[in-house]
Amino acid sequence: MNTRQQVQRPDLTAGVRPSPKAVKLSSAWYAVGALIAVAGLVIGLVWGFTTYFAYRDEIRGFARTQAPGASVLVLDGGPQTIYFEGALAMTPTAENVHVTSVNGTSVPTRAYVGDVRYDAPNGSVGKAIATIVVPTSGTYRVVVDGPAGTIAFGHAVTSSIIVGVIGAMFLTFGCLIAGIAVVVVVAIRRSNARRDMEQRRI
Secondary structure: OOOOOOOOOOOOOOOOOOOOOOOOOOOHHHHHHHHHHHHHHHHHHHHHHHHHHHHHHHHHOOEEEEEEEEEEEEEOOEEEEEEEEEOOOOOOOHHHEEEEEOOOOEEOEEEOOOOOEEEOOOOOEEEEEEEEEEOOOEEEEEEEEEEEEEEEEEOOOHHHHHHHHHHHHHHHHHHHHHHHHHHHHHHHHHHHHHHHHHHHHO
16 A cells, blocks of 8 residues: 655745835935925025125225325224225235224224235225224224225125125035935835835746
8 A cells, every 4th residue: 555645845935024115205206305406506596695795785885095195984883804905015004094083082903914805896906904993883083194095994804705605505515415315315215116026026
């Protein structure tokens, strides 16, 4: 009598966990990434141009007098920078600028430390030559000797323009990187989901 022994085949799938199904993101996320990049670029450019034009308007609003000579200027109170606009081969120094209040009190000037320049409205180059702390806003007599040119009083031109430009750059590049990152992540997730679906069909 022949007996057939049934051989049980091993279950090869036992103990094997199914691979997690990749989540396929919508292609609309590409538009989200592009929107982030474009919005950052537009806002950064607007911020940068706004800062630049405000900077130019601030320079145009400086109180000015011709050198050499004497005049009466209305100055804002607080720290001010004194600039020379003209040929920079020879520039006056802090000792060449004499400022007195209406009651005759002398307001000391100090040499400017550093090298700050800008494009003046008259087409020349402005250079910081001295600093002064104006006691109060009001009228002051300014006497200047030395090389011929224009003496301008105003706030430091470096702080506002640097903050605006750096802020605009960080915003623009930050949004650009974020937008690119969104697009790359979406592309990888969609590719993984497509590959997972193809494997399941086999």
